[in-house]
Amino acid sequence: MIAGPNLVAAIRNLRFRNVPPQWLFTLGVSVLLVLLPFAIPLDGRPHADGLQFLGRFHPLLVHLPIGMLVLLPLLELAGTTRLALREAAGFVLLLTLATGAVTFAFGISLAYGSGVMGATVTRHMWGGIALLVELMLCIALRPAWVSGQVHRIYPSLLALTLLTLIWTAHQGGSLTYGSGYLTRYMPGPLKEFFPSASAASDAAYVGSVYARHIHPILDAKCVSCHGASKEQAGLRLDFYDLLMKGGRDGAVVAPRNPDRSLLLQRVTLSPSDRHFMPAEGRTPLTTDEIAALRAWILAGASPTAASIPGISTAQENPDLPLQPVGDYSFLMNEIRQMQGSESAKLDAVSAMPSDGLILRTSDVASKFDDAQLARFQRFAPFIVEAELGRTAVTDACFDTLSKFSNLRALHLEGTAITGRALAKLSPLSQLTYLNLSGTKVTSDALSPLKGMPNLRHIYLFDTPAEPASTATNRGTP
Amino acid sequence: MKQHPLCTDCENPVTPFDLPIPAGLKREWAAVETRRRFLGRSGKVLGWAALAGLFGELGLRSFANGADINSVSADGRNNLGLPHFAPRAKRAIYLFMSGGPPQMDLFDYKPNLASQFNQDMPASVRGNQQLTGMTAGQAHFPVAPSHWPFGQHGETGAWVSSLLPYTARIVDDLTLIKTTNTDAINHEPAIMLMNTGNMNAGKPCLGSWLAYGLGSMNDNLPTFIVLQTKTNPKENNQPVSSRLWSSGFLSSEYAGVGMRSDGDPVLYLADPAGVDRNVRREMLDTVEQINRQALAEVGDPETNARIAQYEMAFRMQSSVPELTDLSKEPQSTWDLYGPEARQPGTFAYNCLLARRMAERGVRFTQIYKRGWDVHGDVVGVLPTLCQETDRGTYALVTDLKRRGLLDDTLVIWAGEFGRTVYSQGGLTQDNYGRDHHPRCFTTWMTGGGVRPGISYGETDEYSYNVVKDPVHVRDFNATILHCLGIDHSKFTYKFQGLDQKLTSPVPAHVVQGLLA
Numbered sequence: 001m002i003a004g005p006n007l008v009a010a011i012r013n014l015r016f017r018n019v020p021p022q023w024l025f026t027l028g029v030s031v032l033l034v035l036l037p038f039a040i041p042l043d044g045r046p047h048a049d050g051l052q053f054l055g056r057f058h059p060l061l062v063h064l065p066i067g068m069l070v071l072l073p074l075l076e077l078a079g080t081t082r083l084a085l086r087e088a089a090g091f092v093l094l095l096t097l098a099t100g101a102v103t104f105a106f107g108i109s110l111a112y113g114s115g116v117m118g119a120t121v122t123r124h125m126w127g128g129i130a131l132l133v134e135l136m137l138c139i140a141l142r143p144a145w146v147s148g149q150v151h152r153i154y155p156s157l158l159a160l161t162l163l164t165l166i167w168t169a170h171q172g173g174s175l176t177y178g179s180g181y182l183t184r185y186m187p188g189p190l191k192e193f194f195p196s197a198s199a200a201s202d203a204a205y206v207g208s209v210y211a212r213h214i215h216p217i218l219d220a221k222c223v224s225c226h227g228a229s230k231e232q233a234g235l236r237l238d239f240y241d242l243l244m245k246g247g248r249d250g251a252v253v254a255p256r257n258p259d260r261s262l263l264l265q266r267v268t269l270s271p272s273d274r275h276f277m278p279a280e281g282r283t284p285l286t287t288d289e290i291a292a293l294r295a296w297i298l299a300g301a302s303p304t305a306a307s308i309p310g311i312s313t314a315q316e317n318p319d320l321p322l323q324p325v326g327d328y329s330f331l332m333n334e335i336r337q338m339q340g341s342e343s344a345k346l347d348a349v350s351a352m353p354s355d356g357l358i359l360r361t362s363d364v365a366s367k368f369d370d371a372q373l374a375r376f377q378r379f380a381p382f383i384v385e386a387e388l389g390r391t392a393v394t395d396a397c398f399d400t401l402s403k404f405s406n407l408r409a410l411h412l413e414g415t416a417i418t419g420r421a422l423a424k425l426s427p428l429s430q431l432t433y434l435n436l437s438g439t440k441v442t443s444d445a446l447s448p449l450k451g452m453p454n455l456r457h458i459y460l461f462d463t464p465a466e467p468a469s470t471a472t473n474r475g476t477p
Numbered sequence: 478m479k480q481h482p483l484c485t486d487c488e489n490p491v492t493p494f495d496l497p498i499p500a501g502l503k504r505e506w507a508a509v510e511t512r513r514r515f516l517g518r519s520g521k522v523l524g525w526a527a528l529a530g531l532f533g534e535l536g537l538r539s540f541a542n543g544a545d546i547n548s549v550s551a552d553g554r555n556n557l558g559l560p561h562f563a564p565r566a567k568r569a570i571y572l573f574m575s576g577g578p579p580q581m582d583l584f585d586y587k588p589n590l591a592s593q594f595n596q597d598m599p600a601s602v603r604g605n606q607q608l609t610g611m612t613a614g615q616a617h618f619p620v621a622p623s624h625w626p627f628g629q630h631g632e633t634g635a636w637v638s639s640l641l642p643y644t645a646r647i648v649d650d651l652t653l654i655k656t657t658n659t660d661a662i663n664h665e666p667a668i669m670l671m672n673t674g675n676m677n678a679g680k681p682c683l684g685s686w687l688a689y690g691l692g693s694m695n696d697n698l699p700t701f702i703v704l705q706t707k708t709n710p711k712e713n714n715q716p717v718s719s720r721l722w723s724s725g726f727l728s729s730e731y732a733g734v735g736m737r738s739d740g741d742p743v744l745y746l747a748d749p750a751g752v753d754r755n756v757r758r759e760m761l762d763t764v765e766q767i768n769r770q771a772l773a774e775v776g777d778p779e780t781n782a783r784i785a786q787y788e789m790a791f792r793m794q795s796s797v798p799e800l801t802d803l804s805k806e807p808q809s810t811w812d813l814y815g816p817e818a819r820q821p822g823t824f825a826y827n828c829l830l831a832r833r834m835a836e837r838g839v840r841f842t843q844i845y846k847r848g849w850d851v852h853g854d855v856v857g858v859l860p861t862l863c864q865e866t867d868r869g870t871y872a873l874v875t876d877l878k879r880r881g882l883l884d885d886t887l888v889i890w891a892g893e894f895g896r897t898v899y900s901q902g903g904l905t906q907d908n909y910g911r912d913h914h915p916r917c918f919t920t921w922m923t924g925g926g927v928r929p930g931i932s933y934g935e936t937d938e939y940s941y942n943v944v945k946d947p948v949h950v951r952d953f954n955a956t957i958l959h960c961l962g963i964d965h966s967k968f969t970y971k972f973q974g975l976d977q978k979l980t981s982p983v984p985a986h987v988v989q990g991l992l993a
Contacts, residue, residue, distance in 0.1 A: 347694075350962055351558040362695040362838035389836065413836075413880065435881040459881030462807060 026136040033129045036108070042122070046115035046233075055110025058103060059176065065100040068092050069135075069165055073158055090142065097135045104128045120174050120229030127168025134161040174229055210240060210303045212456075214296050217289045218243070221278050232279075237263075240303045255301040258294045267293070323430060324354035325406045328382040335379075344368055344376070349384060356384030356406060361391050370396045380404045389435065390414040398424035409433035413459070419445030426452060437461040559690045560962025565993065566887035566925030567694065569687070569961065570831045570842045572870060575668060576715050576849030579896035579911050580919040581940040582623045582859060585655050586636035589938050590622035590898065598899050602941050609662055611852065611901060612912040618899035620939070621909035624856050633930040640863040643871035650874060650883075652927040652991055656934025656943040657920045659894050659950045662913050664715045664850070667893035670950055672721045674979045681725035681970075683954060684841040686979045687961060688731040689724070690968055695838030697796035699734035699789060702834060704844045707738045707822035709865065712848030712858055722843065726972040729782040733843065736830075738822035742801050746794050757794075761787055800833055814872040825869035832876050835886050849892055852901050853910035874923055883924045887960045891920035891953070898939045917943050920953065926960030928993045951985035959987040 046052075072092055079086030107128055111121055138157055145154035173182075205211045218237045224230065226247075227238040235247025243263075246252045252263040259265075266277040267285045278284060285293075299305060328335070335346045335357070344364055349355035359376060361368045368391040376383065380403045388397070389411040398421040401410065407428050412435060419441035425431060425448075432454050443465040449455055460466045493506045581587055598618045607613070627636045631649035644651075661667035666676035673680040681689070688700040703722045708714045722733025736742040748757050765784055772780040803810075803819075810829065811818065818825035824846050831842045846866055851858050870890065877883040895918025896911035903909075917936045923929060934946035948956075955965040958979065965985060969976035 342696075347692075350560045350563045352562065355563045360694055360838070363697055387838075409885075411881075433881070433884060437880050457881065457884060459879070461879045461881070462809065 020140075022140050026133075026140050029136060030133045033132055036129070037122075037125060040108070040112055042111055042117045042125075043115070047113050049113070051109040051113030053113075055106055055108075055113045058106040058110045059172075061099070061103045061106055062172065065096050065103055066165065066169065068096040068099070069161065072096065073162065076155075076158070086146065090146070093135070093139055093142065097132070097139060100132055100135060104132055114232070116225075116230050116232055117234065118227070118229050118231040120171050124168060124171035124175060127164060127171055130164050131161065131168060134164060177224075205240065205303045208302075208304045209296060210305070213292050215240075217285065217292065221283065221285055221289070224282075225279070244301070253297060253301050256298060258297040261297050264290070264293055264297060323406060325356040325382050325384060327353045328357060328379070329353060331379060331382070344372060346376075346379060346383070356408075357382045358385040358387065359383050360387050362387065362389075365390045366392060368392055370394055370400070373397050374400045376400070377403055381406055383407060384430075385409040385411075387411045388415060393417065395419075395421045398422070401425065402427055404428065406430050409435075411435045412439060413437040415439055417441070419465075422446065423448035425449065428452070429454065431455050433457045435459040436463060436465075439463055441465050557690055557968075559968070561964045561967060562962055564926070564960065564962025565885070566960045566962075567885045568835055568838075568840050568842075569887040569889060569957065570835065570873070571683070571844070572828075572866075572873075572888070572890045573672075573843055573845045574849050574866070574890065574892035575717050575845055575847045576664070576713065576851070577667075577892045577894045577896055577913055577918070578849045578862075579851060579855065579859065580655070580917070581896075581898055582625060582855065582911075583638050583641060583863075584636070584653055584919040584921075585917075585936055585940045586627045586638075587622070587898070587938055587940050588627075590620055593620045594622055595619045595904055598939055598941070602937065602939050606916070607662070609913050612897070612899075615899075615901070618897075619904045620898055621855075621900035621904050621911070624909075631930070635930075635932055638863075640860060641867050643867040647871055647874045647923075649930045650878065650923045651921045652923060652929060653932040654920045654922070654934060654948050654953070654988075654991065655917065655932060655936055656945070656947045657891065657895075657918050657950070657953055658943060658947055659915045659918075662894070662915045664893060664913075667913075667915065668715075668717070668721060671891065671893045673723075673725065674951060674954055674981065678720045678723070679725055680977070681727045681731065681979075682722055682733070683957065683979060684722055684733050684843055685724040685727055685731040686958075686968070687841045689727050689970075690963060691840055691961065693838075694840055695796075697792045698800065698834070698837055698839050699793070700840045701731065701733045702839055702842050703733040703735045704827040704830060704842065705735065705738045705822075706824045706827055706844065706846045706865075708847055709861065712862065713850040713852060714847040715850050717845050717847060721845075726977065727970060728778060730785045733841075738827075740821075742821070742830075743793060743797050746797055748794070757791065761791055796837075800837060801830065803829065810876070813876055815868045818869070818872070823869070824866045825872065828869035828873035829876075832873055832880075832882070835877065835882050836880075851896065851911055854908060855911055856908045877924065885925045887922060887924045887926055887957065889920070889922050889957065892918065894918055895940075898941055914941070916941060917947075922957075922960075922991070926993055927956075927991050931991075933988070933990055946988075946990065948988050948991075949985070951980045951983060952988050955980045955985040956988045956991055959992070 072089060075085050075089035075092060079089055107125070110116075111125065134157060138154065138161060141150070141154045141157060144150045205215075218226075222237045225232040226235045228236070231247075233247045233249060235249075235252065236242040244251070244253055246262075249262060252261060254260040266275060267290060269276040271284060276284075339345050339347075342364065344359060344361040346357045347360055349358055357379060359379075368388070370393050373388070373393055377400055380400075383404050384406050385408060386401065386404065390413070392415075393412070394416050395418055397412075397417070401407065402424040405428065408430050410425075410431060410433065414437070417436075417439050419436070419439065422441070422445055425434075429452070431452060434449070434455060434457070437459045438461070441460065441463045446458070446460075446465055449458065494503050581590070596619065598620050603618070612618075623638065625639050627638050628645065629635065630637050630645040631647075633649050635648045635651075635653065637645040637648055659667055659670055661670050661676055669678055669680075670676045672682040674683075684701040684703075691700075693700040701722070705717070719732070719735065722735065724730070724732040737744070748754065764787060768780055768784050768787075771777075772784075806829070814825045814829050817823045818829045820826055824844070827844045831844060834842050846862075848858075848862055851862075874883065874888055877886055877888070895914040895916075897914045899912075901910035901912040917940060934948060935944045936942065937944050958965040958968065965978060965980045965987070969978050971977070975981070
């Protein structure tokens with residue numbers, strides 16, 4: 001925009017006359033594209049509504065060039081035997097560039113018009129630029145490949161373009177659906193390869209009302225647009241400090257004054273109001289969520305307060321995304337045999353196998369020891385709850401338990417465990433409930449459990465570790 | 478042809494098709510009773526008989542299982558596919574306040590009534606409601622405000638009567654339901670409806686449905702246990718009996734097992750002198766053989782239940798003494814439940830037993846406390862009733878909570894109906910009576926699956942009609958089943974040609990507002 005024609009002229013003057021015109025065009029446009037983000041920076045300020053109107057067609061239009069670009073290598077491959085398809089490929093390539101350019105223009109309008117900013121948006125934009133440049137290079141290189149002068153460059157470039165496409169499309173998908181969309185329901189073993197799949201939050205405030213009630217609301221309803229990947233209006237709500245800092249319109253939370261808090265104003269407007277949040281038809285906040293936000297702000301919007309009037313603290317939803325366990329039906333014969341015998345039993349949590357199994361020992365509690373527990377190792381990944389209360393297990397049981405990778409609730413009340421080996425529970429990322437009542441566990445022995453984010457219910461009644469008050473839920477002292 | 482004595486016109490005999498009955502019934506008759514069908518069925522019966530002969534005892538046993546044939550596998554565990562979804566509560570404890578506690582004296586705070594003392598309740602409030610015979614003849618319906626002050630408690634600031642100082646301490650954990658309502662206005666139908674979902678006796682109660690559907694968590698103890706509180710002769714005790722914990726048309730294995738409130742909780746737990754454990758075992762094995770013979774010959778499913786109950790009794794000989802041995806309870810237990818809990822048969826003692834049963838995997842415990850039928854002398858009797866139950870209730874919930882059991886135990890507190898705001902009999906400055914009231918009464922739940930610290934529903938200023946969010950008994954029961962992982966509409970048992978449900982026949986709904 002700044003120096004486009006001049007640049008082309010300059011290149012011409014520099015004795016590149018023997019260079020074919022499409023090369024000059026490609027070079028010129030590429031330079032322009034790379035300069036574009038500097039000419040119109042995404043500053044988080046919304047611009048003309050007309051731009052936004054056009055821009056919103058970007059997600060709609062984008063699938064057209066994607067489809068054609070994916071079709072292209074197939075056509076080229078098939079073209080080795082059927083020449084007509086090879087001719088078609090050339091046309092499809094041109095069309096891909098044309099529609100891609102329009103899509104890109106709409107994308108820029110969307111980002112610039114709505115005032116979005118953030119790392120993912122930026123990455124998505126650079127991906128789009130790279131794609132256009134690569135497509136133009138493809139067009140320029142293809143004739144030489146078709147005529148057999150060059151063999152490898154065009155196919156490798158095409159492959160590179162496809163890789164770029166995948167990466168860019170993923171960024172775009174993250175913008176629309178949130179970054180955890182693909183990994184959220186990923187089976188356990190796969191997740192280990194994607195360590196970044198879990199959402200970040202303020203580690204310092206574990207157990208507070210903010211961490212348990214407020215952050216999850218914001219995370220579910222707001223952070224997809226006001227987070228690290230997208231910072232609409234320069235506002236981020238994914239960390240406490242950023243929430244309190246506010247955005248371009250100033251602070252959004254006025255402690256002790258819910259009515260003057262922009263955050264609350266926006267979510268309580270009429271849904272038809274253009275300032276209503278969450279925007280763009282996303283799921284609005286429920287009345288309970290609004291009530292919780294109001295109560296929290298009214299109480300001073302503290303990040304550390306452990307209980308606040310109006311927000312129930314007695315018990316919470318198990319709102320962490322529970323991993324479904326695998327299908328245990330191939331073990332069903334053994335499970336049924338066990339149920340008929342006089343031994344510990346495995347019962348299904350529900351009719352859905354993905355809900356897992358419960359290990360029940362109450363029939364044989366006094367005789368159930370570490371060796372018997374070890375026999376259940378082969379069911380380990382399917383057991384979500386182990387009822388070992390008043391059994392004869394000892395500290396050695398943790399060696400077996402550490403393999404119960406999907407364990408959510410563990411009852412060890414009234415057993416002889418001392419807590420020395422509690423650290424072995426730390427790989428159990430799904431563990432939410434641990435009952436140690438009536439054991440000899442001391443508060444020092446509990447320290448390895450501090451790093452387990454999901455472990456929210458620890459019961460220590462009648463132990464040396466029991467807190468002064470009888471309430472034993474961590475976070476509600 | 479000899480004329481039948483009842484047949485007036487044998488040339489043109491009357492058939493069901495001539496009777497003034499619905500066409501649907503006629504069609505059913507036609508479908509069932511044709512000669513062809515009769516012959517066809519006879520043939521099938523012969524075929525089945527032959528098949529049964531081929532399979533011998535096995536075949537007859539499966540007949541003997543009757544309707545359970547599809548639902549109970551050889552090992553005795555059922556295949557109903559329950560729970561339908563992952564439950565929030567594994568077990569439930571039901572504190573049943575038989576007689577109908579007066580909601581406006583305990584939880585449903587109506588401060589404006591004080592100014593209307595002895596004024597007639599407006600007729601519009603009552604509408605065309607039919608009253609009980611006890612007050613229908615009254616010329617006046619004078620408003621009797623509660624005799625006791627209310628206070629706000631807990632972080633939620635819920636109003637609770639000063640009669641319940643202990644319950645007030647746990648009010649943040651409770652899910653108060655102000656708008657429970659029932660169809661019946663007298664004890665018997667109302668208590669049947671509350672327990673079995675039907676006013677007529679003969680249907681299985683909630684506990685039996687749960688025992689049938691969810692099965693046992695500890696084979697050494699009954700799945701469903703009933704504890705009765707010793708009656709206080711000063712109170713107006715309405716009868717409760719085993720019809721309330723009956724298994725109805727389900728196998729009697731699923732009936733509630735009552736424990737005695739006086740003396741030994743279960744009689745004859747110890748083997749008689751001279752009979753050791755092995756002799757007892759051999760005797761039971763022989764009895765089982767004889768029972769199996771009877772089962773093979775007669776095929777009565779109740780024989781199966783009998784066999785199972787003998788086995789349960791044998792195991793209870795060792796499990797019940799351990800259950801009821803309170804000597805190892807730490808001092809903190811007695812500090813919590815109070816000294817009354819040391820006397821068998823008191824409400825506090827039963828609450829303590831209920832906690833011990835929850836620990837040991839009893840699926841459903843129901844504690845009955847009678848005497849809430851305060852037709853007269855409310856001021857004299859109600860404090861006693863509250864004093865008898867308040868601390869035990871508080872202690873049970875607190876104990877479950879501190880021991881980590883409240884996460885997966887649902888505790889329910891309810892009577893069969895509420896009481897009227899107007900006084901039955903004379904109203905004085907010092908005393909009043911209250912009649913039965915079905916249109917609204919307060920109940921509460923707490924624990925696994927329900928939302929703590931809320932008050933659900935609103936009643937009018939006389940605590941007479943529901944203004945907002947009614948919870949019918951059927952909805953109440955549907956919600957309880959939901960907390961235990963059961964979809965009430967899918968949990969059925971075919972009997973008398975119907976898919977019987979706890980919540981049938983009028984559609985019921987899980988009350989979403991109560992759920993956590």
